[in-house]
Amino acid sequence: MTTKPWDATILTLYPEMFPGPLGISLSGDALARGTWALEARQIREHGIGRHRAVDDSPAGGGAGMVLRCDVLGAAIDAAAAPGDTRPRLLMSPRGRPLTQRRVRDLAEGPGLVIVCGRFEGVDERVIAARNLEEVSIGDYILSGGEMAAMVVLDACIRLLPGVMGKSASGEEESFEGGLLEYPHYTRPRDWEGHAIPDILNGGNHGAIARWRRQEAERITRERRPDLASTDKSPSPDKSPSTKA
Numbered sequence: 415m416t417t418k419p420w421d422a423t424i425l426t427l428y429p430e431m432f433p434g435p436l437g438i439s440l441s442g443d444a445l446a447r448g449t450w451a452l453e454a455r456q457i458r459e460h461g462i463g464r465h466r467a468v469d470d471s472p473a474g475g476g477a478g479m480v481l482r483c484d485v486l487g488a489a490i491d492a493a494a495a496p497g498d499t500r501p502r503l504l505m506s507p508r509g510r511p512l513t514q515r516r517v518r519d520l521a522e523g524p525g526l527v528i529v530c531g532r533f534e535g536v537d538e539r540v541i542a543a544r545n546l547e548e549v550s551i552g553d554y555i556l557s558g559g560e561m562a563a564m565v566v567l568d569a570c571i572r573l574l575p576g577v578m579g580k581s582a583s584g585e586e587e588s589f590e591g592g593l594l595e596y597p598h599y600t601r602p603r604d605w606e607g608h609a610i611p612d613i614l615n616g617g618n619h620g621a622i623a624r625w626r627r628q629e630a631e632r633i634t635r636e637r638r639p640d641l642a643s644t645d646k647s648p649s650p651d652k653s654p655s656t657k658a
């Protein structure tokens with residue numbers, strides 16, 4: 415039985431940027447196996463006139479250029495047929511910041527249509543008219559939506575069935591239980607005078623789980639108190655006695 419790939423369509427002025435880094439390692443192997451599919455479409459194919467113009471100056475004046483709503487509307491209509499149930503994202507610093515929870519939802523769905531902005535952004539009217547969900551990858555400004563789209567795709571693809579070797583490695587990661595992850599160590603046991611914490615060498619799995627939980631809570635409290643205070647998800651109870 416073959417299952418339908420998780421289906422990503424990217425609308426961009428630079429389709430040659432894809433798959434880019436998504437073509438190697440975990441996501442690249444998964445692409446080659448058909449776990450996910452990628453189509454990067456050139457917005458300019460829907461541009462206006464002989465020069466296939468895609469942008470124009472902002473109404474009301476001001477610096478820069480704005481992607482035209484008629485051009486983007488036509489590009490979206492050509493990429494997503496009626497009945498296409500995939501969420502449509504617009505990469506945008508004004509959007510709701512991406513979270514691991516949203517990534518999980520998106521990975522469980524049929525795939526994504528992602529519109530990549532450029533210049534000053536896109537004509538506001540197309541956002542509502544084509545039901546675009548604005549998504550941000552953080553409070554800083556990129557020059558275009560392409561790298562932001564790659565971030566969204568990478569985060570989703572690694573969660574698709576069979577992409578990560580050990581599925582447990584997804585569940586214990588930062589954010590999954592509303593906590594940042596505990597610290598990792600590996601060989602050598604002593605390095606430049608720094609030893610691995612004793613407890614990790616003892617083989618007492620209950621004690622190790624408790625220690626990791628405490629470390630995760632400490633690091634989250636110190637670095638991201640906002641995560642701890644807004645966490646509504648159950649703690650990832652790996653051991654029945656994680657609370658000391």
Ligand code: SAH
Nearest residue numbers: 505506531534535550551555556558559562
């Ligand atoms: N003038 C806009 C920024 C435009 S940046 C503003 O001040 O809000 C050009 C494009 O890059 C955007 O349309 C968007 O697609 C992308 N982009 C920039 N920063 C981003 C971010 N933090 N998250 C997601 N997309 C971003």
